[in-house]
Amino acid sequence: MSIVIKHLSFTYSAHTPYERKALENINLEINEGDFLGIIGHTGSGKSTFIQHINGLIKPQVGEVEIFDIKLTPEKKPKVNLRKLRSKVGMVFQYPEYQLFADTVEKDVAFGPKNLGLSADEVAKRVKQAIEMVGLDYEAVKDRAPFELSGGQKRRVAIAGIIAMQPKVLILDEPTAGLDPFGKEQILNLIKYLKTHCSPTIIVISHDIDEITRFANRIVVFNDSHIAYDEPMQQLFKHSRQLQKMGLDIPRAVKVVNNLRARGVDLGEEIVTAEDLLKAIIKRYNEAHSTDIDENAGIFDMYDFSQKWLTSEQREELGLITRKEEPKDEKSHKVGKKFGLKNDKKIKPAKKEVESKSKDKEDKE
């Protein structure tokens, strides 16, 4: 059990006209290995909740236990907090707005330095973290963070957190404001971090289709309470209630629900596009006595082969492709998404498109 929250309540500006209840009697256990998605409206209490997990807010009522550090409403010595923050990393919304140093390297080093690590260790971690987020260490380390594109800045900011090698990584709206391709890259990065950096990951997002891409458990906040806490495949049995709360349900679930209403029942537990593809193919095979491979459907909205960039441009952007090869069946699929296997040929685009792309993102 890595994190245990008991009877946690929190009120902002208590005893003033601005008083606002943010959390009321929250009980939750987060286990090691959880890939937890948190959804809920703005003001449902989810942001206040995660700030508790990092010790940024002291509990008013109840207690938060993180590994063996206990936070209670009583005063606590400071030593614990630093230790806590080395275990729980927090990536805030628009984290690139918190970059401050004059080089990428220095900025990423800020966290590990604060942990009091040796210079060698700091340098090692910085290099590791920058490479882990998919940037080329040599190409970007001496550049000013402000020169980078929006998506790159965000990755540098994330590197600043993972350089602290937290066991639990919390990300608040990690894809907000990015373009769809940038979003996709960050989502893939988060999946990658789960296996290579932080075994427990908590993500807050407004976009349910994003959450369902990786979460194995979803907690729904509504009106300062936890409304649901379910394994991902089970949550959308409550579709109607979720929609009543004004929350979105995944597109695949919408399609399944619509089909069901029209007499085609594909079954429960379909949440992602991949689930839906499989279910449709299976059903199609039954109906038409065909023999299409259930795994034949590939939902590839984005192309990660980055073929439109010359190697020179890629170098300039500091983009690297991770070199590890997929080992088993499972990671094979992930590898495909990363564009590691470029077996698919991309047709050249229209002539106008083909002209050399400078790709100075964010310079427009």
Added chain:
Amino acid sequence: MREISFGQYYPVKSFVHNIDARIKILITLMYMVSVFFIVSYTTFFCMFFLLTIIIAISRVPFRIVFKSINGLLFLLIFTAIINIFFTSSGNVLLSIPLGKLAINITDQGINFAIKMALRFSLLVLGSSILTFTTTPTELTDALEVLLKPLTYIKIPVHDLAIIMSIALRFIPGLMEETDKIMMAQKARGANLDSGNFFKKIKAMLPVLIPLFVSAFRRADELADALDARCYNASSKRTKMKTFELKVTDVISFLVFTALIVLIFLDKYYIGGVVQAPDLGGFEVQGLDIFVHRLIMKITG
């Protein structure tokens, strides 16, 4: 999410909140000037009594109003002490030898010190009633109207008002942003509040730099938004809001004027200074003379 809301405005509905902001500003200004003319404890008492009533009507809890004095307590005590030490008239109560010199504490010194402290509290209380019951926007709008005559001597009152209103508009956002950045850097293990002054400044850099960057970015975007909405398009700008005085505004103004007249009567007409023999020749001023006499009569 901030713990305390921005500014001092206390959002309830009350008679005081409802008074026209221009009238409130005028009254507060007159009040602040006249506070310096209060001479007698009786008038002080009346003023405090009046303020108590106003605060009660305004429905701002006393606890919150007095907090505003709390913050200035140090300044209040400091001025009082200065007064005690630097007044030499009156009967010497205590003499502190300081080498060749001596500092005398006199009854007049204490008298002045107490009055100074009272004046100071009246000032703080009075002005905080204004800010508790008037939104920053109302204040800027009212100031723009009150300062309008200055346009005749080529002071760009409207531009100043826009600057002020934009500042007010962005302060809450920037405060929230500061909180966010501080939290984010704390999450990266930053220690923002220990060490000596210089260490603290250095520790704050990771907060200050992003904050400045963000402020400039906001300014940039806002400039575009102002342009897109035709700022400076026409020399004859119009205003949607007009100020119309309500009867209650006028009445409040008159009531206050009457009170202030009383203060001046107290000083200049009823006035005078009497040395009370029963108080060891202590100087009694203004209305206090009557009160003193009254007490003498009752106690025989």
Added chain:
Amino acid sequence: MAVTLDNVTYSYNIDDSHRIDAVKGISLNIKDGTFVALVGHNGSGKSTLAKLLNGLLLPTSGEVKIFGNSTLDPNKIYDIRKNVGMVFQNPDNQMIASIVEDDVAFGPENLGVERDEIINRVEWALSKVGMLEYRKRTPFKMSGGQKQRLAIAGVLAIKPKILVLDESTAMLDPRGRSEVLEVAHELNKQDGITVIHITHFMEEALEADRLIVMHDGRIAFDGTPREVFKNYEELKAIKLAVPWETQMAISLQKAGIDMGDGIVNEEELVDRLCQLL
């Protein structure tokens, strides 16, 4: 013609030796009353194009004309800005006043509109975006979608003929995005306002009359959304994606299920699946 671009190029210096062409010789006509979606990934030049439309940026070469007035003519700049209402990306950085109605009044006040008319316009603009009940409130605690609707009201009060949404949905959650889009479509249909909606979300272009895809400072595709979505492989190559439902149909098609052509939304997808299953 509401908007005419004639061989417009815009370039700027990034440092002493480097110049970047953000927009490269674009020619374009937009008819009065159309709803245009302008889509491209970051760095495609779409935002630069937006700022060229109301003279916030001036073309390095070529000419931008709004109802026949060139943005290069300094005497016409306020006429152009009156006609081109522009809403920006960050919902927090566009409001000038702390009270909703004061903010909406700001534009017409700048133009010297009579007081009674300002009040009418404020009411009209706020009711258009469905925010009339918030007129006395402060925007501080509002949602992103509400703030952007207010920003739209702020420019509507100037009575523009063209509304440019410059990535106004980028920072919003899915719900806020649909709120803003709904308002834009209503203004287009009911009031005949020409809307140029700049976005990087392809699915927001679904309801548009015309979809222009930009890449690398040029126009890559221009047509109805359905026409453009047919080029999904090419779109992918320029870091864009077709709507989710279209992708679903394509994936099924590739697996060997005949999905037919041109599925762009949920209704069509469900219809086709019902026929098949």
